[in-house]
Amino acid sequence: MEYILTFGRNPELSLLELKIFLNSRNIGFKLLDFSELAAVLELPELDFEDMISKLGGTLKIARVIDINNEELYSGTGKKIKYGISVYSDTDTSQIKAFVKKQMKSFRLKAMLKSSKRSLPFLSPTEVLNFRLTNEGFELVVFKKYIGKTIALYNPKEIEKRDLTRPKQRPKHMISIRLARILINLSGAVEDSVLLDPFCGYGILLQEAMLMGLNVFGIDRSYECVNASEINIRWLKKKYNVKKRSKIVRGDSQELSKYIKKVDYVATEPYMGPLIKKLPTKGEAIKILKELEPMYLRVLKELKKVVRKNIVIIAPRFRLYTGQRLSLDFDKLLKESRLKAMRGMPLIYTAPKSKMEREIWILST
Ligand SMILES: C[S@@+](CC[C@H](N)C(=O)[O-])C[C@H]1O[C@@H](n2cnc3c(N)ncnc32)[C@H](O)[C@@H]1O
Structure with missing residues (x-):
């Protein structure tokens, strides 16, 4: 058909x-x-x-x-x-x-x-x-x-989920659409284990659970770990989800301390301070310089624990001049010994966001 x-x-x-x-x-x-x-x-x-x-x-x-x-x-x-x-x-x-x-x-x-x-x-x-x-x-x-x-x-169903979940942090939460896209790009199938090493309020993890996955989340903030746990408890009850979940507080630059093996990773990491207007070249370079060592350490750790694929977002800054600036991912991949799928990165744009996102699908 x-x-x-x-x-x-x-x-x-x-x-x-x-x-x-x-x-x-x-x-x-x-x-x-x-x-x-x-x-x-x-x-x-x-x-x-x-x-x-x-x-x-x-x-x-x-x-x-x-x-x-x-x-x-x-x-x-x-x-x-x-x-x-x-x-x-x-x-x-x-x-x-x-x-x-x-x-x-x-x-x-x-x-x-x-x-x-x-x-x-x-x-x-x-x-x-x-x-x-x-x-x-x-x-x-x-x-x-x-x-x-x-x-x-069904946008209404999605909106309802977004508006009724108990813990909200509107400007920092990944959209349900993007969360699902990342999970699916990883190739994750029902009953496998997916890790989000920057889980925030657990939006991506909740979508993964609704899609039939078991999840593991890490966040360095106590407040986020607590919010994720509350949101997941709510989700399990409201949608009758029976999947396993575990959230730990920790620094994902040393994530192999918290988890030995996972099947898939899908994540939107910390990408610098929230920007309200297009940055200058100097501002963008400064943020990227700060992010690069964190990305490298996290990628190296992921190499140790991930069995299948990693889907990770990286920021791409749009400047007033129209120029785009992003992390030197080729260098990051070389140093972490991860491989990118052909055709990467893909670009995700959202109308309200000043920042564009690079999506990288990687394998160990
Ligand atoms: C963009 S948010 C993630 C959004 C989240 N994936 C969601 O589903 O809503 C980034 C999160 O990364 C956390 N974070 C920043 N640096 C971290 C680190 N080194 N290790 C673990 N978590 C970190 C922040 O506390 C923040 O909650």
Whole structure:
């Protein structure tokens, strides 16, 4: 079967996340097409709801259909809503006319819903708000492919988790989307052990537990260790999670003192003081100089304890001049004797962040 998967920001990163997610679970696939907005994959029948709930970068999964031979709406309602989201410059006038005709022939009163954002496609929030997947349908059009949405990224569920967790530290917490992307890029699969050596309030660890992993966290701050423990206790109860977790207070520059072996690492380390505006070249160089020895010591320690892969973020400072400055990772890899996956680093950008992130996938 063929499926259209749509992405949000950072499409290349999202596609790599998807490929590693499938490979690490031995799920065979063929990539048939890819653009900035979407990809088409040949995939076996899977639990797509479960899959999208574990991915960070995929927004919609639509099963490719032949609209001439498929009933677009099979529910019992007589008054329905539907959407046609277009992810390429395909002319959809014929598709629209065809859908209208089919709705009429089934005696359905069907209302076409469009995006309020002057975009040719609906956001997952709009699809959810219009209740298209329960009380109607959404068609996804990408080049020659037409698909029907079968699974959606649920921003409301994510927001609820973010807003209701007991311990909050808004400016310092990694986003759930990015946390999931990092975990998946590591190749971590259910029941293995994942370490976050800079666990903060434990957001990444909590996502990993929801994805079926056992977790180990380290943070040098008592306050963070305590907050992580409270948040994890809350998560276990609220989501009925049965996975193992352990958080220790310590310096990750000597992390092999606290843990002997882990399968995977996914982490956003300390990346210098929070910056509110673009730094000057001098400021950026100063922060990078301070961070470099810490990164090196941590990487050397990770080399000792990690069995499989390490996914680690490094800062990339954008200057007023447009120039970018980052750590000399080649040197760090040489000195720690770790290997980077081909094509690294990938860049992650977030609209509100003054800093860009390099994502490195490493193996021992
Ligand atoms: C960017 S935050 C991590 C965010 C976290 N991954 C999350 O899921 O919310 C960085 C954390 O690293 C901790 N930290 C800084 N230096 C450290 C070190 N040498 N060893 C362990 N933790 C450290 C800080 O206390 C802070 O909580």
